[in-house]
Amino acid sequence: MVNRELICPQSIVVVGGSNNVHKPGGRLVRNLLDGKYKGSLYVVNAKETDVQGLKSYHSVQDIPETEMAILSIPSKACVEVVDVLAHQKNVKAFIIISAGFGEETKEGGQLEDQILHTINEVGASLIGPNCIGLMNIHFHGVFTQPIPEFHPDGVDFISSSGGTALFIIESALSKGLRFSSVWSVGNSKQLGVEDILEYMDRNFNAATDSKIKMLYIEQIKDPDKLLYHASSLIRKGCKITAIKAGSTESGKRAASSHTGAIASSDSAVEALFRKAGIVRCYSREELTTVASIFTLKEVKGKNCAIVTHAGGPAVMLADALSKGRLNVPDLNGPIAEELKSKLYPGAAVGNPIDIIGTGTPEHLATAIDYCENRFDNIDLMMVIFGSPGLVKLYDAYEVLHKKMEECRKPIFPVLPSIVTAGPEVQSFIKKGHINFSDEVTLGTALARVLNTPKPASTDIQLYGVDVPEVRRIIDRLPADGYLSPEETRLLLKAANIPLVEEFTSSDKEELLAFARKIKYPVVAKVVGPVHKSDMGGVALNIRCDEHLLFEYERMMKLPGVTGIMVQPMLKGQELFLGATYENKFGHIVFCGLGGIFVEVLKDVSYGLAPLSYDETFSMIRSLRGYPIIKGTRGQKGIDEQQYADLIVRLSTLLRFANEIKEMDINPLVATERGLFAVDARIRIEK
Amino acid sequence: MVNRELICPQSIVVVGGSNNVHKPGGRLVRNLLDGKYKGSLYVVNAKETDVQGLKSYHSVQDIPETEMAILSIPSKACVEVVDVLAHQKNVKAFIIISAGFGEETKEGGQLEDQILHTINEVGASLIGPNCIGLMNIHFHGVFTQPIPEFHPDGVDFISSSGGTALFIIESALSKGLRFSSVWSVGNSKQLGVEDILEYMDRNFNAATDSKIKMLYIEQIKDPDKLLYHASSLIRKGCKITAIKAGSTESGKRAASSHTGAIASSDSAVEALFRKAGIVRCYSREELTTVASIFTLKEVKGKNCAIVTHAGGPAVMLADALSKGRLNVPDLNGPIAEELKSKLYPGAAVGNPIDIIGTGTPEHLATAIDYCENRFDNIDLMMVIFGSPGLVKLYDAYEVLHKKMEECRKPIFPVLPSIVTAGPEVQSFIKKGHINFSDEVTLGTALARVLNTPKPASTDIQLYGVDVPEVRRIIDRLPADGYLSPEETRLLLKAANIPLVEEFTSSDKEELLAFARKIKYPVVAKVVGPVHKSDMGGVALNIRCDEHLLFEYERMMKLPGVTGIMVQPMLKGQELFLGATYENKFGHIVFCGLGGIFVEVLKDVSYGLAPLSYDETFSMIRSLRGYPIIKGTRGQKGIDEQQYADLIVRLSTLLRFANEIKEMDINPLVATERGLFAVDARIRIEK
Known part of the structure; x- marks a missing residue:
């Protein structure tokens, strides 16, 4: 694995180094030399005695002990060379740039295996094969440009x-x-x-x-x-x-x-x-x-000031920031007026702060100072400063340089005149700065940064989930496929996910008795076939004994039906909750509103199980249909906390049941009395 | 207005030209000279006799007749100078770069007015004031860089x-x-x-x-x-x-x-x-x-081939094209195999066509030839070709250059090694070519181009709209404000927009008789107040005389109510149709599904009135909820043609009724028997 010899080798041998800098081996040596590598540098080349001023050894057998080897020789030659270097020359870091390994042929893959075996034997590290190499502050171990x-x-x-x-x-x-x-x-x-x-x-x-x-x-x-x-x-x-x-x-x-x-x-x-x-x-x-x-200072908030000497790019930038849900707050009142009085007539300070085309480096400094010290509602500054070519911009960019060092608030420099003010921009960059040459690209990227959440908590929310019971249920399942309604109920119960009351039977009297007990209207569903609704296996809003009997007779004649399940007809907003298993990643949990929201509008959000409450609330709130969950148009919303609880608990259940490959709870109905899973399908693969 | 003298002047005078190229007047003269302007060039400068090698006149009075004048003098001096030039020197084209006019002060605005008056008097053209100028193939009349x-x-x-x-x-x-x-x-x-x-x-x-x-x-x-x-x-x-x-x-x-x-x-x-x-x-x-x-050849379709010698950028480009609804079709079968046999082992041809890092200029030529001549499902090629710096790319870029000239299908060059292969890229550009240095920026921009519709037909669809009747109704409206239900009905009728049957009265017997005639269930709405639903002024699903009477008694007591309107209770998908008037632009017509689709999800599309059928269908089909219009989840869709008819006719009505500032038809209900406007509000301003 990565070791000190790989990052900061005291000595390097380039096997296959040459005098031809148009070939990888030659360019590698050149790059190491140009990069002023400070350790001992050896070259192995059977045909040369001198390579770019370095002594060339004819065989790896001949070199002294070395910490790192960079190989630029045919793939077939690598196995033996690695063996000698690893076992006789104490090489602890290998970079193999040669191609012709597993990426090309099966035989190449076997060569790779042998090499890895040797390298692991001696506890060395390996980068590659089939790569350009590694470069850092200590050495430029690559055969390519640019450096x-x-x-x-x-x-x-x-x-x-x-x-x-x-x-x-x-x-x-x-x-x-x-x-x-x-x-x-x-x-x-x-x-x-x-x-x-x-x-x-x-x-x-x-x-x-x-x-x-x-x-x-x-x-x-x-x-x-x-x-x-x-x-x-x-x-x-x-x-x-x-x-x-x-x-x-x-x-x-x-x-x-x-x-x-x-x-x-x-x-x-x-x-x-x-x-x-x-x-x-x-x-x-x-x-x-x-x-x-x-690379710039830490951004502490989403409030941006735009300081510019040209209106257009500032407006385009403001548009991009607004689209990215960042703020360009209005600047007004006495402090803004005071700033305005220090600029040329025609300048604007409402944000963008436009010091106008003839504005001086001092105006730029003043505008930045006001954003840094006087405007409390500003977290960062974006400075757009180019040139129509009349004067040089060294002074202006020196101001920018100093302010970027001094100010606590980050300053993003946009210097658009990369040709006309090319030398000034280069001199600014040479001081260690960045130049963003397109303001909208910057604005969009900053929005991307500020809209990325912090790493989620790694704690698993175990409360309410009976993990041993989950495992017991999964372990005793006999085979791959869909869980039966009974197994599904047990599993959801173990995660404390409330289920609608239900009763399954093939006896009509029992079903009628249950329907009377839970009170009409009820729902009847066939038990057996997977795609119930496609075959008329679901009847909603059954309001009396006669209606239920009629459906019973009809349904029992459908192919594959083993019984009928009766549930109360729940009223409320339909929600959706589901998950898929992605190999190695684990479960992705999806949530959203039910019905057309999920099927037509694809309005779902998702996260990787197990989910924290922060992640879950952010998933729920990023739904386009979220106003319906919150309550809108005179309609009461749903219990968001309970929805979040169910999502979190389901994600915990899944975390301990990798055998579940796909599942839907659809719909999950939000009633006055809380949320209830009405239908669920779970597919496992062991 | 624009004239020949503005575009290709035979003679130019720079008023305020100077020897100081760090000032606009000096830089202007320099740019004209550097641009090898072929006509006669004069300079007016009171303080100089020679400006950058040109004779300097001390006053505009002294110069010969001239076709164009470029002014770089204080705004206050411009009025008189323009007067002399226009009336005595026959100047027919003015470029005023000076600032200090209407953009700064009211007085400045008056100066502008005077200048415009003079210029219009002699039928001359004017660019500016407060601009950088004009440059073209004939002359560089700007004070700025870059040129x-x-x-x-x-x-x-x-x-x-x-x-x-x-x-x-x-x-x-x-x-x-x-x-x-x-x-x-x-x-x-x-x-x-x-x-x-x-x-x-x-x-x-x-x-x-x-x-x-x-x-x-x-x-x-x-x-x-x-x-x-x-x-x-x-x-x-x-x-x-x-x-x-x-x-x-x-x-x-x-x-x-x-x-x-x-x-x-x-x-x-x-x-x-x-x-x-x-x-x-x-x-x-x-x-x-x-x-x-x-600038490239015409793109005839959306099928892109990506030819590359590096996998990564090709994959990122393919992603960007797919996101932009362009195609990167699979290439397989005997022709693809034939191409593969002509490339190095390890090359891929499935699209992206990856000739791999060591691929030669000949391989590049071969891959392009196959895309041009052999693959029928390819409309354009994107070629990504950079360098790891070992060899120069002149040969490869010469191939690219030749193929771009020869091929009928457009080729988009992406040459990413702008530093390492800088000279080669520059030499390629010097041949008149473009370089797209970022493949994703290119892919996104190309999608934008190919997804922009052609210009809409300018024909107004008059069929079904009684324009004289529309004007009669609008013209006799007494004042600004909301139209009464009666006026609204008449107006919609004139555009042949079907309305739900309705009857308004304050007499309960008349209302009951109407309800019995159209058959229960019915809807009752108060007449008078604007925000009916906020005050309980709408009652849905009234199923019998008693229920209607109850609502009648309740509603008649609400403030401002002058009567009750009864309509049949329509069942069907709710749609939305509306418009706003934007000053100078005219009406923007909005369509979408009703209810939450418009209010919560903001799922609307829009176009500028008058609308063609092409525009209207494209609006309807770009709705996220369009599958519901088409029919989904076992539900029948709605009559899309009739919806389009109504949208088009409404847009025609609006085209002749600029007095309408805002209107909603909400809902428009799609029933089995067709679409009916159930409620509409129209606000006019005369």
């Missing part, structure tokens, strides 16, 4: 894909984003994205480590590990943003439940990111913009 | 704001976007955005004019003109994209109708852009990306 600027406060970047990592770095460079480390994990034979994150979490040192993590993930192999360590790092003060590519995979699984039909393979990823507190992005531009936001 | 590259096929760009125009150009430069003209209209004293567009439309020459228009608009002063000429240009083969800044103005007007509460000031803009076929953008980055898309 970004490194700084302890920069971004720790871990990527599933080397090529994509490069293109993400390209997008970061123009913003001035600096890095602390860049990890390309390739085939992740030993170390994957989750493992690097685990290392960063377990060894986190708040004084020295970067607090910004940026991830590009193609496949989440270990969701639990990602969730655990991402949440943990965020609780320790880190910020994490990530792309999970492949979010709209069209291939939907065949699903027999409502929930199954709604859930996509992306729901699990979305739910996991939200639970962990990871800011999810969908493009390189977004990802590097969010990471850039992370 | 983009000009080309007859470039973009015609018209901007309300000079500063914003510059920042938009900055964003265009990095993509390689070229311009045909840049207009900054400033205070738009004579010529505004709409007027320039009008000129371009009336004088459109398909052989010589650019077909790409890009607009930045802060205020739409003449919506009809914008709509008319934008649609007309698009019908002539142009493409238009625009930003209208200020889309989320929080200040919602007080509204007394449902529609009023839903409509925002942005609805009108959105409806107008859609009707015109303008692609709406919200950021500089989006705007210049859309304009860049317009």
Whole structure:
């Protein structure tokens, strides 16, 4: 696993290093040299005696003991080389950039297995194979360009894909984003994205480590590990943003439940990111913009001041912030008037604060000072300052630089004149700053950051759920498939989910007696077939004995029917509650209003089990139909607390019953006396 | 108005030109000289005899006759200078860059008025004041930088704001976007955005004019003109994209109708852009990306092939395209296999077509050829090609260049290595190409383009609407306010909108007789007060004489009640139809499902009256609740054609009744026998 030798090796051997910098082995040596690597650097190349000024050994047998080896040789040659390095040269860290392994052929996969075996034997670490390598403050162990600027406060970047990592770095460079480390994990034979994150979490040192993590993930192999360590790092003060590519995979699984039909393979990823507190992005531009936001001072609230010398971009930015549910509060009253009196005629201070095109660097300083010290309803400032090319902007950007150092409130610089004021922007960036060149991209990304919840509590809400009973019920189930109504009732009861009273029989007298006892109107449903309603197996609003008898006679003739179930006809708002199981992720729990809300409008929200109350209330409140739950149009709402209780308890039940693959409680009816599950279907696979 | 002298002046005088290129007057002269202006160039400066190598006249009195004057002098001096130039020097085109006019003070506004009067007297044109100027293929009449590259096929760009125009150009430069003209209209004293567009439309020459228009608009002063000429240009083969800044103005007007509460000031803009076929953008980055898309070959369909040498960006792009309802069709079968056999092992052809990192320029050419000639289900190609820095990309980009020239299908180049392969990307752009550096930004923008409708038909659907009767009813209305039920009925009848049968009286016997005639159940509503339902003035589902009598007695005691109206109780899906009047834009017509759909879920769509059938069906079908209209969950749908008829006819009625400021038909009930308006409120202002 990750060790000191991988992060800060005292010596490195490049196996396959060469003089040709247009080949990976040559470029690797060049990058290490250009990066002023301070340890001992060796090269192994059978055909050369001198490689870029370094002595070249003809065989790995010949080199001294070395901490790290970077291999850029054909895949077939790697097995033996690793063996020698691991067993004879005490190498404790391997980076294998060579391709031709498991990503291409089965034989390649076997080579990987052998290599991993050797490396694990000696307790060494492995990055790759099939990657671009690893670079950080200590060394640039990659065969590619560009090499970004490194700084302890920069971004720790871990990527599933080397090529994509490069293109993400390209997008970061123009913003001035600096890095602390860049990890390309390739085939992740030993170390994957989750493992690097685990290392960063377990060894986190708040004084020295970067607090910004940026991830590009193609496949989440270990969701639990990602969730655990991402949440943990965020609780320790880190910020994490990530792309999970492949979010709209069209291939939907065949699903027999409502929930199954709604859930996509992306729901699990979305739910996991939200639970962990990871800011999810969908493009390189977004990802590097969010990471850039992370480099600035902590944002304490959603109230933004926009300071500008041009109206248009400020208005577009204000639009983007409002769309993202951030505030651009009005600034008025005596303090605003005082600020206005210090600016040129024509300036506006209502927010945006427009110091107008001829506004001076002093005006900029004044406007920032007022936002910092005088306006209480401002949490952060966005400063838009470009140039029509008449004068240089060094003075203005020096003001911005100083204020960004001094002010407690974060300042987001938007410097749009990247060509006309190119040198000034570059000089500003060289001082360690970020430039956001498009204000709307910034506004949208900031909204994404501020609308991402904190990591959810990891406590499981056990109250009200009889876990041993849940296990007993599940364990004694004989086979895969749908639970019987009786088993379903028992399971829901174990999680304290209230069920509508019901009685099942094939005897008409018993059914009539029950109906009279619970009082008409009642509902009758066939027992047996799965798709009851499709075959006329459900009769609502039965108001008298005659009506019930008529339905009894009709239903008992339907194919496969073994009996009739009678329930009271509940009146109230229909709700929906369901879950699907996603391999390795666990259960995604869905909630929403019933009927057309779930089936036509797809108005559901979801989260990863087990759910905390915070997560659950936020799920309920993010429904478009939430006003109906709260009560609207003269209608009383429903008991939101009880709905949340049921969702939380169901999620706890599921946490201990991975055998449940799909389930619906549909409808769950909110009556005057509380919520009752009226119908439920549960499918298990053992 | 716009004339030849404004667009291609044979001679220009810069009044206030100077030697100081850090001042507007000096920079203006420099830009004209740097732009190699071919006509006669004069400078007027009282203090100089030589300005940047040109003879300087001490007074405008001294210059020869000149076609265009660009003024960069204090606002107060402009009036007299314009007078001399217009009346004595035969100047026919003015660009006034000076500020200090109507945008600052009332006195400034009066100066503007005087100047406009003089200019109109001699039939000259005026750009400004308070602008950066005008630049095109013939001359660079601006005091600012950057100056983009000009080309007859470039973009015609018209901007309300000079500063914003510059920042938009900055964003265009990095993509390689070229311009045909840049207009900054400033205070738009004579010529505004709409007027320039009008000129371009009336004088459109398909052989010589650019077909790409890009607009930045802060205020739409003449919506009809914008709509008319934008649609007309698009019908002539142009493409238009625009930003209208200020889309989320929080200040919602007080509204007394449902529609009023839903409509925002942005609805009108959105409806107008859609009707015109303008692609709406919200950021500089989006705007210049859309304009860049317009420079490529015509996109004939929504089926995209992604050709790449790196998996990650291709997957992110595929996600973005799917989200935007474009297709990335599977490529398989013998042709796909054949293509695969021509690429390196490990390549994938399923779409994305991944020629892998080591893929050669020849592989790129092959993949493009297959998409162009062999795959029938591909309409366009997106090519992602960057570099890890080992080799130069000139060969690959030469392939791309040639294929973009040769292929009938459009090719979108995404060249992400803007730093590492910077020189190669620049050389590619120099050949006249665009580079989209972020694939997701491109994918999102392309979806925006392909999802924008064509301009709507301008025919007014008169069938079924008795326009003279509409006018008679409106004209005889005595005062502003809500129409009485009787007037409302007459008006809706004139548009052939079916109304539920009803009878109003204060005589209980008459009401009972009517109820018996139409058959119970019935509805009773008070006549008089506006907010009936708030005061218990509506009783539904009255099933017998006794019940009706009871309600009669109760209702007649409510304050302000003058009578009771009885209607049959209709059963069916509730629909909603409404409209608001937006100053200068006309009526925005809203449709949707009734009840919670409109009040809680705000699920409405809208368009600008008068509506065509295409627009109306597209409105109905874009409702989230549309499946209910179509029929879902075993429920029959509603008569969509009749709903469309009613919407179209209502929009025609409104077109001839601008006095109607707000109206709701709520509900409109879809019964077995057709749609009937059950309740309607109409407010007029004369």
